[in-house]
Amino acid sequence: MKNSTVEKATASVGIIGFGAFGQLIAKHLNQKFELLAYDPSPHLGEDVSKLGVSLASLDQVAKCDVIIIASPVSSFESVVKSIAAICRPGAIIVDVGSVKVQPSEIMDRFLPEYVSIVATHPLFGPQSACNGIRGLKIAICPIRGHHHIHVAAFLRKYLGLHVIMTTPDQHDRDAATVQGITHLIAKVLLRMEPLPSRMTTKSFDLISEAISMVQHDAPEVFEAIENANPYAKEVRQRFFGLAFELSSNLEDSEEHD
């Protein structure tokens, strides 16, 4: 650990799903908490040992004071069901996925009454966090209990994040545009590569930078953003509808020239 003089809090934090994002969480919490991590994949990166976590069984991780679920959306429900019978009274269950309506409903339905539930969405990925996370945004949706207040205070004070309190529904409405459109544009432009890099405008450079920030996101992230967000399809169809309309107008105006 980088700084052994920092006194660790007594709370234990368990991370379920130790992919790129789970590892990013560990990197930012390992000086403050005893961290346990569980991942079903046997192929974890070699750097895991440097992250200050102990790899553990799902059973052990599910008994922590705070449990952070960082699994892909596809296995989210089965993870929640697995930990439901194990987690202890007073535990705080936190998720970090890109959509909030479905996961919140799943957690609320399957987790026992004696746990608190806080749904979160860090509005950044390993790429945008590479220069630190201070000032970056995180959305928080209180689902059950009042522990969202402590989670929010910790994220603000200790990690310097900009906390946005919202509801799962409002989150997914906004994210359908914010993430849905960004990833659509990125997917399309990545298929058009190589893109010009020399003769460019400032605005094109900004779009290129935006693309580079999401292009290494796991395929599950795109899948979640486009298919697990109930508003994504509507936004996508509006985007493509307007694009098609604009395209037709341009071809028409050309014919009349």
Next chain:
Amino acid sequence: MKNSTVEKATASVGIIGFGAFGQLIAKHLNQKFELLAYDPSPHLGEDVSKLGVSLASLDQVAKCDVIIIASPVSSFESVVKSIAAICRPGAIIVDVGSVKVQPSEIMDRFLPEYVSIVATHPLFGPQSACNGIRGLKIAICPIRGHHHIHVAAFLRKYLGLHVIMTTPDQHDRDAATVQGITHLIAKVLLRMEPLPSRMTTKSFDLISEAISMVQHDAPEVFEAIENANPYAKEVRQRFFGLAFELSSNLEDSEEHD
């Protein structure tokens, strides 16, 4: 003028078309040259007098040592024909439009043999130039004569621009993507307003910033980029084709879930 101690060069510079971009040119050249400007519109902004230019007739402007054509693409050919009979031997004719193949052909066809022709495309607009132009890019295509060397040296040394030497054809190929795609995305997203501004990611913020840089561009700029660039239609159709394909894949994958 801001700094009357700067000695003016003996060359006279005439600007034809005194809209937003013509005025931007004046702002950056008025300490170095005697500037004359001509615009067919009687409605010039009140700030024109502060720009250090004298408004003049087309006849007077076309007799300058350097003539910069900053007219919309739609009136470009008629402007070139008008000055062809007036401009003096040794004059340097420069254009600044967003496309280069067509305007270069028009200048080469109609301007007398005794003038030099340098086609340019400053890769910025009044919006992106609001904090100064040092370090911004400008494409230069030598069309006739060797004066592009002097123009390039001046732009580099005096204005601090990053000069990119290219050909009209290569310029339009690159610009079809760089500007065509940026403006298409901007047009579509502006029609989707209001866009989220609170719960956003860094990459979405970059795309929003890109849009804000082009949203106040004159309609003629969009028109030129999309219709006067011979490669724009192809790039546009590729973009929309890939977008449509992606959209179909997403709706399909949803049905199979």
